[in-house]
Amino acid sequence: MQNETKARVEQLTSAAGHPVAVLRFEGDIASTSKDAVIGTYKALPKASTPLVLLDFTKVDYINSSGIALVIQLLIEASNCKQKVCAFGLSAHFTKVFTMVGIPKYAGLFADQTAALAAL
Amino acid sequence: MSESKTIAALKPTTVEVRVPSRMGFEKVAMSTAASVAKLMGFRDDRIEDLKTALAEACINAIEHGNRLNEKMSVGVVLSAGVDALEVKVMDDGKGMNRQPGKQDRPDIDQDARGRRAARHGHVSDSGAGGRSGVGGRHRWQQQLCPAGDPAG
Numbered sequence: 001m002q003n004e005t006k007a008r009v010e011q012l013t014s015a016a017g018h019p020v021a022v023l024r025f026e027g028d029i030a031s032t033s034k035d036a037v038i039g040t041y042k043a044l045p046k047a048s049t050p051l052v053l054l055d056f057t058k059v060d061y062i063n064s065s066g067i068a069l070v071i072q073l074l075i076e077a078s079n080c081k082q083k084v085c086a087f088g089l090s091a092h093f094t095k096v097f098t099m100v101g102i103p104k105y106a107g108l109f110a111d112q113t114a115a116l117a118a119l
Numbered sequence: 120m121s122e123s124k125t126i127a128a129l130k131p132t133t134v135e136v137r138v139p140s141r142m143g144f145e146k147v148a149m150s151t152a153a154s155v156a157k158l159m160g161f162r163d164d165r166i167e168d169l170k171t172a173l174a175e176a177c178i179n180a181i182e183h184g185n186r187l188n189e190k191m192s193v194g195v196v197l198s199a200g201v202d203a204l205e206v207k208v209m210d211d212g213k214g215m216n217r218q219p220g221k222q223d224r225p226d227i228d229q230d231a232r233g234r235r236a237a238r239h240g241h242v243s244d245s246g247a248g249g250r251s252g253v254g255g256r257h258r259w260q261q262q263l264c265p266a267g268d269p270a271g
Contacts, residue, residue: 001143031142061146063174092167 003027003060005036009044014051014119022112024055029066037069038076046080051119055112057088067100074105087115134197138177140185140210145177148195148208155197156204161263169204169261176208176257184210184255202263203244209256 006026014020021044029037044052054070056062062070070086077084087109089097094108102108109115136151138144149170156166177193185191191211198205246259 001141001146028143061174063145063178065178090167092164092171096171 002030002032005029005033007036007040009040012116015117016119018051018119019048020051020053020116020119021049022053022055026058028061029059029069030063031065033066033069037073041073041076046082050082052077052082052084053115054084054086055088056086056093062093070102074102078105083119085109085115085118087111132199136195137192139189140181140187140191140193141189142181145174145181148177149174151195152197152206155199156261159199159204159263165261172259173206173208180208180210180255185212188212204261205258206261207256207258209254211254
């Protein structure tokens with residue numbers, strides 16, 4: 001019933017010329033998404049990846065367990081001194097992410113261009 | 120039915136759906152509620168609020184009420200009134216065993232689950248919950264035009 005979470009990593013360059021790892025998610029983000037969310041993040045080489053972008057453009061459904069995984073990712077990134085931004089959330093999920101305090105740990109942007117400009 | 124005639128304008132209507140206690144099936148309840156709310160004339164952002172509140176209530180019922188027992192089900196009753204949609208979510212289980220005085224080990228997952236209730240409060244208008252000997256229930260109302268909403 002849940003759409004499997006898919007994740008892939010793309011390397012881009014920020015407007016300031018810094019390398020950025022973009023984690024592009026697809027499907028649902030729920031309790032079954034740990035490997036896709038945390039596993040994909042942990043596979044990034046930390047030393048050469050100071051900037052991380054989370055792309056939610058193709059994510060239709062995120063529940064509280066999915067948000068817990070995103071928070072876990074943000075905590076691990078914070079511990080590794082990485083900067084994380086996210087984009088592609090619907091207005092509703094931007095509201096929900098704001099409600100649970102995620103903007104304290106990750107900037108939320110409408111699209112990839114805006115996010116890359118901020119990094 | 121013409122688009123200008125909503126369900127609420129015609130007469131109070133009740134829709135019931137029963138889903139198995141399996142993660143993911145909360146989306147069936149979400150889709151049903153979204154359809155009812157759309158027919159009632161809810162704005163899109165209010166429908167998204169309703170979907171999130173209902174999904175989290177169903178997940179609570181599946182996970183904590185029925186303890187993921189797929190032989191049990193979760194019932195959702197959507198009662199469309201004139202200016203509000205009342206939602207009831209019922210499980211068949213006995214709920215969680217709480218050990219008085221025992222401190223739960225804090226972790227990120229528990230933290231997010233705790234936030235589920237708070238988030239639910241932010242996306243629904245009023246609510247109440249309880250548990251009897253035969254199962255738990257959660258009930259709330261989603262107003263068509265919430266008080267103090269300039270767009271309502």
